[in-house]
Amino acid sequence: MILVTGGAGFIGSHTCIALAQAGLPFLMLDNFSNSRCSVLERMGRIIGAVPVCIEGDVRDAALLAQLLAQYPINAVIHFAALKAVGQSVATPLRYYENNVAGTITLLQAMQQAQVRTLVFSSSATVYGEPATLPIGEDFPLSATNPYGWSKLMMEQVLADVDAAEPGQWHIARLRYFNPVGAHESGLVGEDPQDVPGNLLPYVAQVAAGQRSCLSIYGNDYPTPDGTGVRDYIHVADLAQGHLAALRYLRQHPGLLTVNLGTGRPVSVLEMVHSFERASGRSIPYQIVGRRPGDVAQCWANPSLAQQLLGWKAQHGIDRMCQDAWRWQNGEARSVA
Numbered sequence: 001m002i003l004v005t006g007g008a009g010f011i012g013s014h015t016c017i018a019l020a021q022a023g024l025p026f027l028m029l030d031n032f033s034n035s036r037c038s039v040l041e042r043m044g045r046i047i048g049a050v051p052v053c054i055e056g057d058v059r060d061a062a063l064l065a066q067l068l069a070q071y072p073i074n075a076v077i078h079f080a081a082l083k084a085v086g087q088s089v090a091t092p093l094r095y096y097e098n099n100v101a102g103t104i105t106l107l108q109a110m111q112q113a114q115v116r117t118l119v120f121s122s123s124a125t126v127y128g129e130p131a132t133l134p135i136g137e138d139f140p141l142s143a144t145n146p147y148g149w150s151k152l153m154m155e156q157v158l159a160d161v162d163a164a165e166p167g168q169w170h171i172a173r174l175r176y177f178n179p180v181g182a183h184e185s186g187l188v189g190e191d192p193q194d195v196p197g198n199l200l201p202y203v204a205q206v207a208a209g210q211r212s213c214l215s216i217y218g219n220d221y222p223t224p225d226g227t228g229v230r231d232y233i234h235v236a237d238l239a240q241g242h243l244a245a246l247r248y249l250r251q252h253p254g255l256l257t258v259n260l261g262t263g264r265p266v267s268v269l270e271m272v273h274s275f276e277r278a279s280g281r282s283i284p285y286q287i288v289g290r291r292p293g294d295v296a297q298c299w300a301n302p303s304l305a306q307q308l309l310g311w312k313a314q315h316g317i318d319r320m321c322q323d324a325w326r327w328q329n330g331e332a333r334s335v336a
């Protein structure tokens with residue numbers, strides 16, 4: 001059985017659906033700090049049964065020990081973290097405590113219970129401003145905010161844990177690029193609790209009429225149309241990447257570090273136009289100044305994931321926007 005921390009969140013919920021559809025039993029653990037328990041019932045409509053989710057915190061060592069003793073858990077996928085870059089600058093201690101201390105508590109509990117297989121959610125943010133593109137796993141690492149530092153610190157903790165007990169651990173550090181989209185059913189998707197900081201959820205709310213206008217942060221970058229360029233990846237592809245990593249780890253002890261991206265550069269304006277096609281709505285936007293800390297361009301070389309995991313992203317941006325729109329407009333959710 002696989003323990004999925006943060007399983008009720010955006011990427012966690014899609015990965016749990018993929019686990020269920022692959023016939024892999026799992027147990028979710030989430031404190032619902034950035035998700036709602038209503039997702040469980042909607043996941044149940046897709047996979048045929050409401051999944052079991054323990055409401056609790058990864059920083060709760062006693063709870064982790066109890067779960068690892070009570071259930072036949074042999075691997076952990078660790079999504080639970082706080083992820084808002086701006087908030088991390090304002091409340092760094094909260095971020096380090098939740099993300100770094102939470103991961104250490106989890107690793108201690110796993111070590112104690114002799115469970116040594118872990119898939120960890122890292123991020124392309126660990127590459128900072130890349131000198132060249134596309135980004136390979138061997139590129140220099142850096143961070144510009146506490147969220148990014150927390151990911152770098154956790155990556156280091158995992159490398160040190162692996163080095164201290166060579167051949168004992170099976171650890172994957174998956175560096176996601178920009179996860180977007182939603183489940184094709186329209187029943188599960190990204191559910192921001194505050195004003196969305198990320199592009200696609202904001203665009204979706206503008207298309208739905210919940211916000212009047214998108215602010216595009218700069219059109220003077222050295223990119224083909226001047227707006228920022230990213231590697232958007234469909235969350236369903238990302239979910240499959242976790243299954244591929246688990247399969248790989250079963251055969252390979254040690255530390256695996258791979259990019260999960262499409263390798264396709266996409267600008268803000270291309271994304272806006274794709275969402276307009278998907279929704280049939282126009283997306284009013286204004287160009288404003290650059291957002292502090294933004295990099296001009298960031299996209300992956302995803303070939304290592306293909307080579308080692310046999311994994312490759314399948315969906316393009318139009319599909320990402322169509323699925324995000326189906327989730328945003330909520331029709332599927334209202335049909336019981």
Ligand code: NAD
Pocket residue numbers: 005006007008009010011012029030031032033034035056057058059078079080081082083098102121122123124176177178179
């Ligand atoms: P999310 O906020 O939707 O999901 C995270 C889940 O973890 C939430 O359900 C939240 O309630 C839960 N959680 C947070 N702290 C917890 C704790 N201490 N104990 C138990 N549960 C806790 O975020 P997401 O987009 O699904 O991201 C999942 C992981 O992927 C995170 O580690 C994030 O840093 C990483 N990541 C996300 C992105 C992205 O853009 N979405 C990009 C790269 C990496």
Ligand code: WQD
Pocket residue numbers: 083085122123124125177178179197198199200202214215216217218227228229230268291294
């Ligand atoms: C994408 C592009 C913006 C909003 C962030 C985190 C990163 C990772 C993913 C977790 C950029 C532009 C955005 C808006 C805009 N998270 N934009 N108007 O910045 O690549 O990455 O999320 O690990 O750590 O930093 O993603 O979606 O915020 O921005 O013009 O209202 O859209 O400037 O070019 P980003 P994003």
